Structure formats: C-alpha cells, structure tokens
Amino acid sequence: MIVFEEVVDDDPALVHSPMVRAMEKTFAYIYEHGAIPLTPSKAFKRSFVHWAAAEFEWPGYLEADLFAINKVLNEIDFGPLMDLHDLMIALKIGRHSKGQFTLTKAGQSLVGHPGRLFGIITPFYLFEVDHLQFARRPERLPGNWDIFLNVLNVEVENGATATELRHTLYGPKGESERFDMILSNLYVQVLRPLCWTGLLREDRVEGARRFDDGLFTKTSLWRTALRLDTDRDVRPATHH
Template structure:
C-alpha cells in the first residue's frame, strides 16, 4: 500500500493554480494541456480509441450499426465488438458465464464507447442505424490518433456524466474537480496504490461523504477517475495478491503509466516558490 500523509496534495498549489484547474464551462481547463508532439503510436492502441475505431470501421463496412428500440446496439454488433476488444481489468470469461446472450447493457465497455462516440459526434443516428460521421471517418486515420485521443479525453472527463455508469449516489464527485485530481495523481501516482489510499490526498473532500457507506468514496474515485484513465492508457491496473485467490478477494491497484506524464501538461504554481510549472 502507498501511504501518503495529510494534508492533501493539492494544498501545495497556489489558490490561482487551484482555480485554474477547475472547469467553469464544461471544457478542459486552460491549465491542462496535451503534449504538442503527442506520440500517435503510443495513444493509438489505448482501449477506448481502439474500440471506437472498431465501431466506426464496422459502421462503414455494414452501412451502419443496428440500433434497438431503446437506442442501444444490437446483440450482433455487441458480440462482434466484445470478441475483438481488449479492455483493462475486464473479465470477459466471467461476462460469458453470467450472460447467455450479450445485450449492450451487459458489456460496459461497448455501452460506454458507443455513448462517448455519439457525444463526440463520431457516430450519428439515422432512424434505426448508427452511421459513421465525416468527423469519425477522418479521426480513425492513423495520423489522426493524437487528435482522436484529445477529443475523447476531453469529452469523457468534462462532458460525459460518468456517475451514470456506476449509480453511486454521490452526484458528480470527484469528477466535478477532475483537473485537481489529475494533477494530484501526476504527483502521487508513481507507485501501485488502491483507490482508498489516495481518497483524502488527491480529491477535495466533501463532508457529505462522511455520512454515507465507507466504501462509496473509494468506489467513486475508481469508477469515475482511475478506471477511465486506463481506457486511455494513462493508468495501469493489476489485482493484488496471489493468483490462486478468487478475484473477489483481491484488491485492484493502480499506478500512472509512462504515457501519463508524456501526454499531459499542467501549468501550475506551488506555494512559497518563485513559480514552478509541473
């Protein structure tokens, strides 16, 4: 376990830097930028990008993806994506044991990717089909991997309500200050840690969290920040403990990947310094 002492890491920042990491209009704060030379090869195979490309390519090949009456993908399309996708921390074998057929709601990565791709307007709905848009067709090109990464990243963390997928009754926490959380992880995420290790040091604590179940905050941090970062290849994940133990007895750990520091830049200043950019 990585043990970090109080106070929270963000207390190292000046007040203007903290404010600069917060979004006021639903867009990524100006204090967070992407590397100018974002390596197309490094980001191209990030799980969310890879599955997005699969969806767009299948939509192109079949003249669209079939939608159900509720707007979800058909079982045939879901199964095709399920078979090809690679998704961190996702037990495909267990999903097949639990489900005789695969609906979109049974395959979280497919549902999330489809919703995000529609939000970014890479896929567009026409009657009962989901078609590849002009933007989607352009952004799946190999030389556009960096642009696709940027667009999906901003949409996922600042436009999509990730609370929708976990149903934890904490509203937007900690996604409502995701810029601060990301900077804290850039400082504290080098070694393997469990979500509960960094709850107090990498988030702005909300007093209402003390009134709910003890594990709500850790689960929200994991489902709304740590796990989504693995979709972009920015976090690595593993199960703690002996491989012979059942999965439910092994805690999941995370640490930032090398890509994290190569991809993201933070323009912030530390307290009591002449001005250090991280």
C-alpha cells in the same frame, strides 16, 4: 485548466487506450459492414455487442468475464460499449439513421488518426461526461479534475492503490462506515475513466474482484499527453 498535449498518430503509447483501440475497431467494423444495426430503442444490436466483447479485449470486461454473468449480451451489459456509443453520438462522430449507426463526415475524418481521436475523446470523456450513472450510490466527489490530476501525478508515479489515493485526497474511512462511498465514487468518477482513456492502468492480483485491491500506475500516454503543475514534484523511484 488542464490542457492536453497533441499525441501523434504513430505514438506507440496509444496502445494503452482501451477507448481509442475500441473506437478504431468499431470504425473498421463499419467500413466492412457499412453500418451497425440498432434495436428499436437505438442500442447496438446483440450481434455487434457479441462481436465487440470478443474484439475489444477491454480490461475487466473480457468476453469470458461478460459471458460468465450473461447468457447473451445486450449493450447495457457491456458498460464501456455504452459509454463509447454515447460518446460517438455526443461528439458527432457517428449518428443514428434508419435503424443503423453510421459514421458522420467528422467521424470518417478520424479513421486512421488515433492520436487525433485520443485528443478529441479524452478531455470530453473525462471532463464532460457524467460518470455517476454507473455509481452504486451516486454522490458527487468533492474536488475537481485539476486537483485530481495534479495529486495523482505525484501519488501514482510509483504506483498507488485506490485506498491509498482515497487517504491522500480525503483521509481514511470513518470507523462506523460499512461501505466506503467515497472510495467507490473515486473509482467510478476518476480512476476508472482515467484507465478507460488509457492514462492510467489498473493491475489487480489474480482473482481479485475489488477495485481497492488494484494498483494504479501511469501509462506512457500520461507522460506524453499531460503537462501538470505538479510535474516538478514528481519523484520517480530509484532502482539500485
């Protein structure tokens, strides 16, 4: 079983977590406005979605990226915000009441405590949330988080592409396959959630839209929060 180390609230590594940053900004919005207005279907109203697109500065979902493909933004157009909303409801950090989203007492107790927030949302988001809802062709990956994290711990130490990680975990794509479903699902179910929680970062060459062009590296949050069986096998790069 994967156990997360406690991260203190003033640890500078927390800056790497888009999820923690966005949730803290959401808390501040609620403090300032009293609540977030909801649509009849209980999604966040457009006014908040537009605010979040500008404020969150979510990698891969910047305001300019989102408005490049949408004239207006609904919650469904901003995938990370949908996940954040679902997460806050599932963890009873927030609740729906009379057409508005407000913080619960448990949520209010997390304001100003980003380390504690990270410790609550990260294991739940990685291990309990079904990430297949955004998959192009949903299919459960063989393996489990114990395997994924311990393999990545070694393979990503000095940076690795999604394609390289696919080769390590599952071998190369079959020559007859046009679409690499395993690579796509590896990204959606493992790599992207790790980036969104802040344990990994993805760097793409400028203009690259495809995730298999990206280089994945650990953030300092990975080293702070995780203690894994393969730590003894990790070999940092030597610089001459």
